[in-house]
Amino acid sequence: MALAPRLQQFFNHKGIAYTELPLEPVSGFDAAVIACGEPQSAILRATLLIDMQGALMVVHTFNTTLDLNAVNQLTGRRLQPLTARQADRLFGDCDPGFHPAVGGAYEVPVLVDSAIEDLDRAVIASGTDRALVRLDGRSLRLALAGSRKGNVVIRGQAGGERPALTLDQVAEQLQKLYRLPPMPALALRILKLTSNPEATARELAELIEFDPSLTAQILRYARSALFNYQGQIQSVQEAVTRVLGFDRVAHVALGIASVRAFDVPRKGMLGMDEFWRHSLYAAFLTQNMAAMTGADKGLAYLCGLLHNFGLLLIGHLFPQEFEELNSLREANPEVSMRSLEQQVFGGGQGNDVLEVGHGAIGGILHRLWQLPDAVVKSAGVHQQLDYRGEHENYVLMVQLANALLKEKGVGDEFNPDDIEILAQRLGLTADKVEQLKEQMERVASDIDDLARSLSA
Numbered sequence: 001m002a003l004a005p006r007l008q009q010f011f012n013h014k015g016i017a018y019t020e021l022p023l024e025p026v027s028g029f030d031a032a033v034i035a036c037g038e039p040q041s042a043i044l045r046a047t048l049l050i051d052m053q054g055a056l057m058v059v060h061t062f063n064t065t066l067d068l069n070a071v072n073q074l075t076g077r078r079l080q081p082l083t084a085r086q087a088d089r090l091f092g093d094c095d096p097g098f099h100p101a102v103g104g105a106y107e108v109p110v111l112v113d114s115a116i117e118d119l120d121r122a123v124i125a126s127g128t129d130r131a132l133v134r135l136d137g138r139s140l141r142l143a144l145a146g147s148r149k150g151n152v153v154i155r156g157q158a159g160g161e162r163p164a165l166t167l168d169q170v171a172e173q174l175q176k177l178y179r180l181p182p183m184p185a186l187a188l189r190i191l192k193l194t195s196n197p198e199a200t201a202r203e204l205a206e207l208i209e210f211d212p213s214l215t216a217q218i219l220r221y222a223r224s225a226l227f228n229y230q231g232q233i234q235s236v237q238e239a240v241t242r243v244l245g246f247d248r249v250a251h252v253a254l255g256i257a258s259v260r261a262f263d264v265p266r267k268g269m270l271g272m273d274e275f276w277r278h279s280l281y282a283a284f285l286t287q288n289m290a291a292m293t294g295a296d297k298g299l300a301y302l303c304g305l306l307h308n309f310g311l312l313l314i315g316h317l318f319p320q321e322f323e324e325l326n327s328l329r330e331a332n333p334e335v336s337m338r339s340l341e342q343q344v345f346g347g348g349q350g351n352d353v354l355e356v357g358h359g360a361i362g363g364i365l366h367r368l369w370q371l372p373d374a375v376v377k378s379a380g381v382h383q384q385l386d387y388r389g390e391h392e393n394y395v396l397m398v399q400l401a402n403a404l405l406k407e408k409g410v411g412d413e414f415n416p417d418d419i420e421i422l423a424q425r426l427g428l429t430a431d432k433v434e435q436l437k438e439q440m441e442r443v444a445s446d447i448d449d450l451a452r453s454l455s456a
Helices: 005-014 029-036 068-075 084-090 114-118 137-143 167-177 185-194 201-209 212-223 236-244 246-259 272-293 297-306 309-317 319-331 337-345 351-356 358-368 373-381 392-408 419-426 430-455
Strands: 019-022 044-051 054-061 110-113 121-125 131-136 148-150
Touching (some): 005 137, 054 068, 068 110, 068 148, 114 148, 121 137, 131 137, 201 212, 201 236, 201 246, 212 430, 236 246, 272 309, 272 392, 297 373, 309 358, 392 419
Parallel strands (some): 054 110, 110 148
């Protein structure tokens, strides 16, 4: 049997019939949903909330986004999402993230979205990563008997039935359906120069100084209080040799030049202003983590700086949908970006290829632009907190940076992550995490100033 023991016992006691849907090894429930090939409109998600009265499970379909305000109005409570770690503790006999949408098996009260009662079948987590469970309409009603019902999801953007796509298929469809921006010529020249181990500071400076705007931004960066350099900096070469170093100048210049490929609004939580703020903070943190863990500091900086380029690509290709995503982001701060992207881009009109998330989209773009593999991977899977694989440490650095930034209100999503687990996987102690926070606070105003200047 591939069911969690308590779910199995509950089904047996209630006489609930079910069908197991075996899974190949996958990294998380979202990946299982994509792999199983079932319509996402028939897959149920269990969202766990909590307040002083205790926990509440809200059951809704995978292709919808929970409306926390509606839940709180309906229940008269002030519920907040559980962290992943808290939820896993509640489901002690389950694999992490694979929480069955059957609260009765775990003595958790349930609120069910009203649309679910019309389903003639549904698929839920089994409690293990080895299978999902399919229930017919009768079994579903038995499993959810006694639950409260109400309209608890964001309405308006209907997610259609979408086939599972591999990233290679997504990349192929992106190139076929949309005109992806090429890497700007200057960024490409900088990238080629940095791949030459014999390149000099003078060659880098001369390349940057061909562009007056980029020159001004690099000089502004070098003169910022971030580096506390007391002397005068009159040229890019001085910025390289006296303050920043070759790698940092090359990476910042590459980021600035690459951003020019995108036409994205400045304002809003996902606009260019906040993009630069998020990217600079993430780059600062990942570079400091690299120093603590013995990783390549320059590569870590670049991973942090470029990990969110997928949002820029979405904004560039789909300004109307990007505006809607921006509005949903501001109205639903507790909802993950993955859920909001599924809500906006799951309409079955060609855009559903983007429903895989801005991380995967950014990773595809970075691969097409032939950026370093660690940068590609850090962008591509930074939304997958259970990722294991190539360049895992660089991915973890980006994920931990984002988790720390959520606490500061910086970034594109604010549902909390388990900082302790991410830090442990990187080999960082609680003292090191506190040190990172203190380092970030010391330079916060300087990073904010720099971000405003780069997005202007």
